[in-house]
Amino acid sequence: MDAPLAVDTPLPVPVVQISSPTPIKSLICAYFWPCEEALRIAMCESTMGQNPDAYADWNPNKGAFQIWEGHLPYLARVAGITNLLDDAQNVEAAWILSEEGTTWHRWACQP
Numbered sequence: 001m002d003a004p005l006a007v008d009t010p011l012p013v014p015v016v017q018i019s020s021p022t023p024i025k026s027l028i029c030a031y032f033w034p035c036e037e038a039l040r041i042a043m044c045e046s047t048m049g050q051n052p053d054a055y056a057d058w059n060p061n062k063g064a065f066q067i068w069e070g071h072l073p074y075l076a077r078v079a080g081i082t083n084l085l086d087d088a089q090n091v092e093a094a095w096i097l098s099e100e101g102t103t104w105h106r107w108a109c110q111p
Helices: 023-029 035-046 069-079 087-097
Strands: none
Touching (some): 023 087, 069 087
């Protein structure tokens, strides 16, 4: 009969390796739209979400795609988006506002 495991025997911890693409890139490219164009917009607007000003309270343009907070009532109504500082909701908002990547006229940056 096998000896029981000691109570304090640590379980192996799975190692998760995150490689390219970065999580924000994965979120962006998960949508059916021109991925490379969307990546260029996010890079130009917020350095792909790395610019801390993209998430600042004083900034009326929010997140990786710098979505204007004035769009929030519309986005909440059509998609339940309530937090433009959440990367997943910000990317979804960009997808909606870009009409599934067919127009980028709402952004100062262009692909």
